[in-house]
Amino acid sequence: MPGWVASRPKGHLANCHARCTPGESEGPPVRCGGGGVLPPWSRASWRDEGRLVSEIAVRTDGLSKRFGAQEVLRALDLEVPRGEVLGYLGPNGSGKTTTIRLLLGLLRPSAGRAEIFGFDSQRQAVEAHRRLAYVPGEASLWPSLTGAETLHLLGRVQGSLDRAYRDLLVERFQLDPSKKVRAYSKGNRQKLALIAAFMARPDLLVLDEPTNGLDPLMEQAFRACVAEARSEGQTVFLSSHILSEVEALCDRVGILRDGELVEIGTLTEMRHLSALSVEATFDSAPPDLSRIPGVTVVEVDDHRVRCQVHGTVEPLLKVLAVSGVHELLSREPSLEELFLAHYGATGAPATAAAAESGHDH
Numbered sequence: 001m002p003g004w005v006a007s008r009p010k011g012h013l014a015n016c017h018a019r020c021t022p023g024e025s026e027g028p029p030v031r032c033g034g035g036g037v038l039p040p041w042s043r044a045s046w047r048d049e050g051r052l053v054s055e056i057a058v059r060t061d062g063l064s065k066r067f068g069a070q071e072v073l074r075a076l077d078l079e080v081p082r083g084e085v086l087g088y089l090g091p092n093g094s095g096k097t098t099t100i101r102l103l104l105g106l107l108r109p110s111a112g113r114a115e116i117f118g119f120d121s122q123r124q125a126v127e128a129h130r131r132l133a134y135v136p137g138e139a140s141l142w143p144s145l146t147g148a149e150t151l152h153l154l155g156r157v158q159g160s161l162d163r164a165y166r167d168l169l170v171e172r173f174q175l176d177p178s179k180k181v182r183a184y185s186k187g188n189r190q191k192l193a194l195i196a197a198f199m200a201r202p203d204l205l206v207l208d209e210p211t212n213g214l215d216p217l218m219e220q221a222f223r224a225c226v227a228e229a230r231s232e233g234q235t236v237f238l239s240s241h242i243l244s245e246v247e248a249l250c251d252r253v254g255i256l257r258d259g260e261l262v263e264i265g266t267l268t269e270m271r272h273l274s275a276l277s278v279e280a281t282f283d284s285a286p287p288d289l290s291r292i293p294g295v296t297v298v299e300v301d302d303h304r305v306r307c308q309v310h311g312t313v314e315p316l317l318k319v320l321a322v323s324g325v326h327e328l329l330s331r332e333p334s335l336e337e338l339f340l341a342h343y344g345a346t347g348a349p350a351t352a353a354a355a356e357s358g359h360d361h
């Protein structure tokens, strides 16, 4: 079975699991002191096994990527401490996958650098990869292997495997491991890639929109896995555009717009810093609220006004107090609203003014 690994096309396995570093796959597998069969590229770093070098799981410093004239990622500075679940949000084309490929050392940065547990993603990719597992949005796996054979193979490649957890995951994701990969639906292939990553119990899980193609029940299974990883002290870098997923799972959220990290923090911090939504219903025609400092009127509908308040709510309350309000609702923005404030409702970048207001507070 390991011969399979050594003879695979370059880069192929890297697309389904990050422990496989393209370009370092030649030569026979070696048997090591740990008892398992290791892929050849593990030799150099075996002595590092089990030792975490840094408490910072992911660190980037001015990380940038340019494709021709297009700057896809701009000077990303990011620190993800060990044990954190970070949501990395952005619409299609904002640079999430590019960031991840840079973190994995699969792309060379145009400027800056990235580290995984203190190991340089480019120069120390082997050491970095020993501590992480990666699930891409669409896993490419071997069509002629069964699910069980795929898990067996990936378990060997990873060098670590929690068998009891693997069996629990197969059951939880309701995967029939006896079928060949070519017979699996996209969702089933995705489940297989997720099981392979979680069963390794790696220090860092790098997940690139991993729930693409999963039905709602399986989304729940995925959430349980992330929660368990978190309780085990594993770090999770989760790129997503599913806001409810991020809201439910993540300790902190970063929002990427056109290759630039425009916001990062806990949801509580972000809500604090962002607009408060206020809805007021008046006895008669509503007053003009748009002139009040910090207030942006979103909608006027007969006697009802919906607005957003940046900063202190006091000036608005003063006006409302003398305006015959008979109903007043206020709430913190949802992640969806925070997100839309950066992008506009269409997913396209918001206007300069809206983007500015997102930065200001």
Ligand SMILES: Nc1ncnc2c1ncn2[C@@H]1O[C@H](COP(=O)(O)OP(=O)(O)O)[C@@H](O)[C@H]1O
Binding pocket: 067, 072, 090, 091, 092, 093, 094, 095, 096, 097, 098, 099
């Ligand atoms: N290999 C590449 N060559 C040229 N442009 C690329 C390449 N990979 C990604 N891009 C471009 O970089 C931008 C960001 O892409 P990506 O990181 O895949 O975004 P996301 O994962 O957020 O959808 C897109 O405009 C995409 O077309």
Ligand SMILES: [Mg+2]
Binding pocket: 096, 097, 098, 137, 208, 209
């Ligand atoms: Mg992507």
